[in-house]
Amino acid sequence: MPVRTRAQEILELNRLVHEPARLTILTILKGVSQADFLYLQREGSFTQGNLSSHLARLEEAGYVEIQKTFKGKLPLTICRLTAAGDKALAGYSRQMLGILTGGKSKRRKVA
Amino acid sequence: MQDDSPGRRAAAYWFSDGLPEIVTGAEFALCGAGLMLVRDLSTSILRATVAFGYVLLFLCLLNGWDRGVTGFLKSRVTYPRTGYARPPVDLDRVYSRQIFTLLHLNSPAGAPDANVTQYYRRTVFVLLLAGYLSESLWRHWLPAIVLGAAAGALYALHRNGERSYSWWSVLVLPVAGLLVLRPTPPQYYNRAVVWIIEGLWLAGVGACRFARYLYDNPMPRRTEGVCL
Numbered sequence: 144m145p146v147r148t149r150a151q152e153i154l155e156l157n158r159l160v161h162e163p164a165r166l167t168i169l170t171i172l173k174g175v176s177q178a179d180f181l182y183l184q185r186e187g188s189f190t191q192g193n194l195s196s197h198l199a200r201l202e203e204a205g206y207v208e209i210q211k212t213f214k215g216k217l218p219l220t221i222c223r224l225t226a227a228g229d230k231a232l233a234g235y236s237r238q239m240l241g242i243l244t245g246g247k248s249k250r251r252k253v254a
Numbered sequence: 255m256q257d258d259s260p261g262r263r264a265a266a267y268w269f270s271d272g273l274p275e276i277v278t279g280a281e282f283a284l285c286g287a288g289l290m291l292v293r294d295l296s297t298s299i300l301r302a303t304v305a306f307g308y309v310l311l312f313l314c315l316l317n318g319w320d321r322g323v324t325g326f327l328k329s330r331v332t333y334p335r336t337g338y339a340r341p342p343v344d345l346d347r348v349y350s351r352q353i354f355t356l357l358h359l360n361s362p363a364g365a366p367d368a369n370v371t372q373y374y375r376r377t378v379f380v381l382l383l384a385g386y387l388s389e390s391l392w393r394h395w396l397p398a399i400v401l402g403a404a405a406g407a408l409y410a411l412h413r414n415g416e417r418s419y420s421w422w423s424v425l426v427l428p429v430a431g432l433l434v435l436r437p438t439p440p441q442y443y444n445r446a447v448v449w450i451i452e453g454l455w456l457a458g459v460g461a462c463r464f465a466r467y468l469y470d471n472p473m474p475r476r477t478e479g480v481c482l
Contacts, residue, residue, distance in 0.1 A: 170260050171260045173260060174260030174262075174263065174264045175260065175264040175339040175340050176340050177339075177340045178264075178337065178338060178339040178340065179333070179337050179338040179339075180337070181333075181336065181337030181338070182267075182336070182337025182338055182339045183337070184337070185336055185337055186260070186263065186337075221338075
């Protein structure tokens, strides 16, 4: 079995999660489980357009569930982290940890 | 938990507007005022029974209504200004021994509210205990001492939490206790007065925070609704 180099591991990172803005969104949602657009915008210092586009990408991938409703005449967007998003974030975290520690944590676990 | 983790920030967000303290403080003050009213009942047994029932009702209010009332107020004031994040809920603390990864992303889904519930438990416990201790020994100077001890406990217990108190703000408690010293306190006076002072203090601290929050976060021109 070929030995995977660190470079290969980096190339295999989930790029959808790896992008800083999307990682920020997922991490915020991980902490609160659900939040509205305004909270995400303030916490992540996003512009409206930036946040919208990244949320759309995450929703497309099934990582985030977006519920759009109206409160009176105002739109209300509630975002939730899905199970797939949670798994992707955990997987990314594991991969990153493996890369940064040179697989030491994996070996320790096996031992 | 990591110091600046999103979960901890969300927990701190719960206290950012001072509303939880205003609600809890108002409950304490009302309970103290109620105890003042029952002090004139004819017999000591009747008085003790009514007072016990009153405190029981108060505890139920604290447990059940506190979060609901705070949530309702937040939906009108806080969420339209700075956004909605799921309020902390009581979850099992089974993950407290989890080993976090380098990126601290391994905490379970849901708002990590450990520090929020700890805040409630510690604060309510200290404030309630202070009231009972001040009555258990029949001394007119006890409220001042007990309030001083409560101030120290609140300062120490919340020093590293999401909602910490400055030393000068807790100093108000023993000073207020000294101001209400009475040479011959009537029965129930101590406990009632301690709870009123504590409640007013907590609500006052929350009101200061609330005023600062409103000043820092004026109502934005609406593009998004609020979550109820």
